[in-house]
Amino acid sequence: MSIYINDKTRVLVQGMTGNQGSFHTGQMLAYGTRIVGGVSPGKGGQSVEGVPVYNTVFEAVEKEPADASILFIPAPFAKDAALEALAAGIKILVLIPEHIPLQDAMDIMAQARQNNAVVVGPNTFGLVSSGASKIGIMPNQYFIPGPVGVVSRSGTLCYEIVGHLTENGVGTTTVVGLGGDRVVGLHFIDVLEEFEKDSDTRAVVLVGEIGGSAEEEAAAFIKSSMSKPVIAYLAGKSAPPGKRMGHAGAIIERGRGTFESKVEALTEAGVKVADLPTKVPALVKEVTDGK
Amino acid sequence: MSIYINDKTRVLVQGMTGNQGSFHTGQMLAYGTRIVGGVSPGKGGQSVEGVPVYNTVFEAVEKEPADASILFIPAPFAKDAALEALAAGIKILVLIPEHIPLQDAMDIMAQARQNNAVVVGPNTFGLVSSGASKIGIMPNQYFIPGPVGVVSRSGTLCYEIVGHLTENGVGTTTVVGLGGDRVVGLHFIDVLEEFEKDSDTRAVVLVGEIGGSAEEEAAAFIKSSMSKPVIAYLAGKSAPPGKRMGHAGAIIERGRGTFESKVEALTEAGVKVADLPTKVPALVKEVTDGK
Amino acid sequence: MKLYEYLGKDLFDRYDIPVPEGRVVENPEQAAEAASELGEVVVKSQVLTGKRGKAGGISFASSPEEARLAAEKIFNMELGGFTADKVLVEKKVQIEQELYLALTVDGTAQRPVVLVSLDGGMDVEDVPEDRMIRWPVDVTVGLQPFMVREICRKLGVEGNLQKEFIKLLPRLYKLFREMDAELAEINPLALTSQGLIAADAKVTIDDDALYRHPQLPRIKEKTALELKAEELDLAYVELEGDIAVMANGAGITMATLDMVQHYGGAPANFLDFGGGADVEKPSQALELLLGTNPRVLLINIFGGITRCDVVAEAFARVRESKGIDLPVSFRLVGTNESEGRTILEKAGIKSFTSMDEAVSHAVKLLDAS
């Protein structure tokens, strides 16, 4: 089982003819994703990995209805492509690009709210319904079906942890990358709420990091509204205060959003916080074994 | 019975302390309208006809929840007041002012669509649920309960016709003024759809005029989707082509929207078209008597 | 308010919409001078009437002397009842294809709508529906490049022309929104080797939003009476008959004219004085009507926001100050009806409660006069 997407989800790839777009179209198809079309303005009529390419999203959905779209579009043009997808009725939008201007991201989110669409990202690896459908750029081999839902702010760190789970024979229901930007579509609590409702998810792994208040908000939600066990790992324990560490969100400001405040909030909500990525599988097994 | 509003509808008056606002607050109260508050920035703490005045719509609805708001606000400030009402959760907005800029009207309608709110007007006399609630500026004495729904593009002409009905002992369920501007919230077909659903409405009177294509669209709707009898009166038979007659909509353009095309479309849809306002009651009685 | 072509093109230029190089001139000599700078030119009458080209208001000239003669002819020409004060002399553009582009208001959709056709030029009204693309724009989204690409797909346009449209359309949309236009039309939109150029400009500014644009000149192409009416915020149109009509509300005024005709009369005008609780408005409306020397006066008041007593008061006042001696048929019902009737009775004026009676009485008065 899964949240947001499943093996029936019909997916478009915007920017399919580019380097990244064509490579990951191949990877997603290999994973089993049901890709129904690609969009690259001016490249209509071509095909990538046997999938037809259209000039506009409207043209694509006229030919093949689609539920979701993943964008491999350079940041300056991403807003236009995202608005196009929303206007054409796409309800799940996965924004891979980084460096999308903040004001553009806010414009995209405003339209997504109006259209009741879910936006994953920007600056995300996407999401995967393990064994069923991958709409993203994560390496295929680590995402095997199992009882654990994973939600993460960072990409590679999430692969690391899912890799450890896989090595230990623990598969995943759905893995969602929220994206590393200051304005993103989904937050921890949105995804936790879905996992709580998903009958196949028996435990959740939350991968957070310093900066912002998303982990503290997640802790409050877990305390008030979650019955399923949550395991967390947080990056940034060793980060010096005030240094900017890549993600715009990962800035320690005014003493809020520190490693300590997050660990405290989560622990207080009953979440077990692993002190190394390698220790996550054991904690997961503790709460899922015998259940 | 009624559509859109009833005797439980809680009404705010924006611009209550002005000349028009205070006069019509009195008139509406006399009719029985449940006015729960007024809004006039800078006049908070005053009262009009015993109704408390607040500085902002948010303040008003904090004190007294409201469903509808009627605006007596000068055109240049009407957009701001309308957006305020929508932001504060008002679901029925009656825009009395004329001369609201077109671009402002389009901005208001865009927000109303997002908020699933009904906008009556601008440049309307409002609407009245006969005997229960009047949110508008029409003279009280002509609007008595009865079996006929009335929808009109023009104001005084509508009073004229409702007046004739009343003289002939025929009352109304709801009377709706669409408003005379080029961009208005409700169109004939929206209101016809509601009348069709309203169990107390046994016949509908449509008061149209030359210009635009609203009557032709209404005719198509009546033909396809209405079971109840519709009587129409149309103004502008004697209008010379191309002369602008007050309402921005009432221009005969390119041969479309003529008196003849509208009469033809309505007649073809089974609507009886009265050739004088005075002849409406007899036609209404024909279709309602004995039913 | 319709803008003259040269003013529309000034706006286009301000919004980076390409227009031909040109000069606005006020006499034939200046036209010759402009042509000596610009080379081959087109000389265009600056009047607001349509079909200006078919009526001879546009000439080509390949020398300053030709331009002088063309301008002279145009300055002396009457077009749709108006003569031009100004003439636009523009560098002639080598047009490969005439396209059509407009932004206007779609009342049903409650949105701005883009209209684009590859078949621009004189007879654009006759372009079949499937070759005239309409795209309503959600104002909360704005006109985005993807919409233009989609319009281009429907038109079968690709490559450079698509790029030109992607640049041009958002600029026209911005003008339309920011300048409170009701219509911003380019016909023909000229496809040239240098890209798209607006060969004409029809821009209408929303009268209700003019206050936001103090920098725009106020253009008035109306009769003196209509100008006066506009100044007083009255909706007034001159007609051919003898019965002056005054009512409150456009719909009922139209219905009153219809009824005058029904009873065999002919209205002298359409005058909707709107409404309101102010005595000035109906007084001014009455004074304006009296200035037209009608044979009969028909007043039809159904009070709502308008109060009967206020209109009666206005009538009594004007009657006393100006002396009304023509026959009057007065209908008065609605808000404060009895107060109004009392005022009229004091002034010795009989009034009707029925519109039918008042109108048929007016026609009888005319026949008797």
Next chain:
Amino acid sequence: MKLYEYLGKDLFDRYDIPVPEGRVVENPEQAAEAASELGEVVVKSQVLTGKRGKAGGISFASSPEEARLAAEKIFNMELGGFTADKVLVEKKVQIEQELYLALTVDGTAQRPVVLVSLDGGMDVEDVPEDRMIRWPVDVTVGLQPFMVREICRKLGVEGNLQKEFIKLLPRLYKLFREMDAELAEINPLALTSQGLIAADAKVTIDDDALYRHPQLPRIKEKTALELKAEELDLAYVELEGDIAVMANGAGITMATLDMVQHYGGAPANFLDFGGGADVEKPSQALELLLGTNPRVLLINIFGGITRCDVVAEAFARVRESKGIDLPVSFRLVGTNESEGRTILEKAGIKSFTSMDEAVSHAVKLLDAS
């Protein structure tokens, strides 16, 4: 990109937000000259560090000579590691009250948020929540006057000050949106007898949107290495330890540093080279790291969008061209892992599959070196 106060105030001025009259000067003599024109002045160091006032970077002067001396002192002063190239000399404003106003991004609401307080000035961080009004703005609606009235109601503000806010806030919002600001802060916003004046300006422009603002100067207050890294689009921060760390992704880089510390080591830097399929990026990142002369190099790659073979290729290439002789601990898994491992093996480099092993090996290498 943070803007110097004077550049922020230039923007304010362009958006009709009142600022004190002032001059930007580059030496004490110019400061004296400015003061002779302006009268009583305040002399402000143009550095990007916070707490400039408390650190002595702001002085008042009531004569040109005093201004000269104040500027001299400020030009020689180090503030947060930087010295000022420019000083702003401004006419002194008679402040009745210090208010606070800012626009920034509310990530949770995904909207711009207005922050307003009547308790502006130095210690605004300590203002209690109920005296700091937050109003998230729906971008499809924009900042409308009614929102300002509502903010004013919550602040208990009426009359003239409310009118001033209704003028000012939409202008700051417009600047925030159009200029791609992440932050547009006025603290203090000075209430004077002439109305509201922006006594300070803290404007940060979104780096990702700088390409839309070619007219803005590019401001760089970073170390040479950080500048180089920025140029290469690498996220690089200098730290105090000896183990150079390079990884792909901010989260995993942070986690790598955490693990280095966990095993008793100390990282020399944070370097996230991002990802991508290009061999240039990791090559440049490696070259940059080698330039810092670390004692041990730790590379942690979990391939996703980044391909293992590309990073291995980059490493082999740089190793050959630059000659890497320091101890290396390399971890490599993910996309094209086996191709990558083959390249490393050919180059005689052993690699790990486990992050734990690679990190603890790096710490051991340090201890051994």
